[in-house]
Amino acid sequence: MSETERHTIIALVDNEPGVLARVVGLFSGRGYNIESLTVSSVSVDESLSRMTIVTSGTPMIIEQIKAQVNKLVPIHAVHDLTAEGAHLEREIALVKVVASGPERRESLRIADIFNATVADTTTESFVFSLTGKPEKVDAFIELMRSLGRTEIARSGVVGIARGAKAL
């Protein structure tokens, strides 16, 4: 069997009721993985939404996923950012850390290193806001967990290709 690969796939879809359920139902019905999925309206007239789906599978499964998503009627286009070349991936995380004393100070120092901003504070907690690649967010969260009680909210990945070509 071939190796499992992680791919970031985007889909431009009609912004209509049920379209998210179609995509999610396809993944669950056929047993594909979803590591993260984000969706939001992206056109001026709000008629189009863009999904970024991070999934994993063998190359044959990845091809199948793209073909299956593309086959859904309200889908305009499917692009495999991972396969198509240089691209950007970003994620937002809101990380609450409940800590005091040296741990609290350390959390602020690490946030500074990561360029995270303080979005909320009490005398015993911070909420940090961090934007970056998923790996950076992972690293930040891991460090924060070692410093106190944490609560994590992550947006999931959004992605776009580098360069002048626009969809």
Next chain:
Amino acid sequence: MASEPVNGAQIVIKALLDQGVDVVFGYPGGAVLPIYDALFKQNQLRHILVRHEQGAVHAAEGYARSTGKVGVVLVTSGPGATNAVTGLTDALMDSVPIVCLTGQVPTHLIGNDAFQECDTTGITRPCTKHNYLVKDPDRLAKTLHEAFYVARSGRPGPVVVDIPKDIQFADCPYSGPGNVKHKTYRPQIKGDAGKIAQAVDMMAKAKRPVIYGGGGIINSGPKAVELFTKFVKTTGAPTTLTLMGLGALPASDQRYLGMVGMHGTYEANMAMHDCDLMLCIGARFDDRVTGRLDAFSPGSKKIHIDIDPTSINKNIAVDLGIVGDIASVLEDMLKAWKAEKKQTDKKAVASWWKTVDGWRGRDCLNFATNKKVIKPQEAIKRLYELTLDREIFITTEVGQHQMWAAQHFRFEKPNHWMTSGGLGTMGYGLPAAVGVQLGNPDALVVDIAGEASTMMNIQELATAIQYRLPIKVFIINNEYMGMVRQWQELLHGGRYSESYSAALPDFVKLAEAFGGKGLRATKPSELDDTIMEMIAYDGPVIADIAVDPKENCFPMIPSGAAHNEMLLGPADEAEKPVSEDGMVLV
């Protein structure tokens, strides 16, 4: 195109008529009363009242598959819609174009658990090609025309349009079918020229080619079937068809090896296993065709032509995948073949045919007849032989009788064989026969059935009686769910758990109770007369043919085995026990 305001229900009728629909299979209920009222007020559109919504979808499938048109279903909300789900799934698996209109509770009640409310679009999302909930009166006509477009374009399939009751009463604008241009769904028709040239080249160089054709050829249309036959003749390659593809090449063609797969012929499966080039046209490498995947045709290059890109490289990785409509791709392939003056490797192909004919010589469909008891294969063979001079359409239920019918009934033309292949729906054949007969009023329509399957949609006999549809239900009665019993014998130590058809009705009396004719044959000497009497009767018939209850369906690729590991008969069964890996497969 805007004209005087009409209500949604009238729009529905108008849209169906403009789509060329002449018959609708349905069942009324609260949420579709306005549409039934509009039906009542007109004479152009015929409504066939089924006795269960599952029957409506299967009837529409039979109609669609035998006529090449879109089958139309009309059911109410809630249970009407949920009862249609099995039929919709069946149509999705077998790529049958269906438009199913479902009533829905009024828009302001949606989500309130109203009487006979269900989330129809939610429930049918995974079992339709696409579905719609019409919440805006302005969208109704457009949505209906779009539904027909989606159902019949590309790989055909079922489409549900859920219409709330208030929309059926609302004033709606009308626009004709010509005004629909779909913004996203445009299946690729023309195959890639470079790939087509490559395919032709591979075909010409092949020493041991096999053509493996499926239902997609028939779905593509009469032109595709004609071109397929021409392509087979041009290349002279041994050709096999799937269960769904039967009739795509005349069974009498010398190059035809019979059906492929689990109950296919020995020669077809051996040729698939040993070929050096496999050309798959409109089939999908289903597990009933491939057998054990890692031992599937190990030495061959594979080309796959299909209109559905998801079919390519799904189960089997192929060397060359061509997305396109089969008629278009075959036309281009034949042109390229001629333009480049391609020739097959005559010497190699002749030697390959010698090997194939050796396998043919095993006569794998042979069976022992018996003077005392009717063999099921004999019943089907005689039905075939005694109806050779007739235009005959065959539907089937699911099980042993279905496989025997596929093996022993020989189809010269497409669209004459209607069977539930992908989903394997018991109870398909009787309602499908109703639909076939409506689409082909003068033809002989026979449902080759099993006694257990017949009981699953027996209520549709009343539909046949009501509309004077002279369908024949030819029951191969072995008093078992025969395929279940066969697997229990092969895999579960002969423990026949719940597979005996206990408490069967008297099918002769049952037919009479419905208002049809009942016939019975219990001895081989009665078989021919019963068949002739069945055919001669001008009305619905159940012919109850009592057959050998212990007969198994051979040849067979046991689950988890490869194409070259077929069981040819009962003697093989004892020698080649099924592996433990094979037991877990369905």
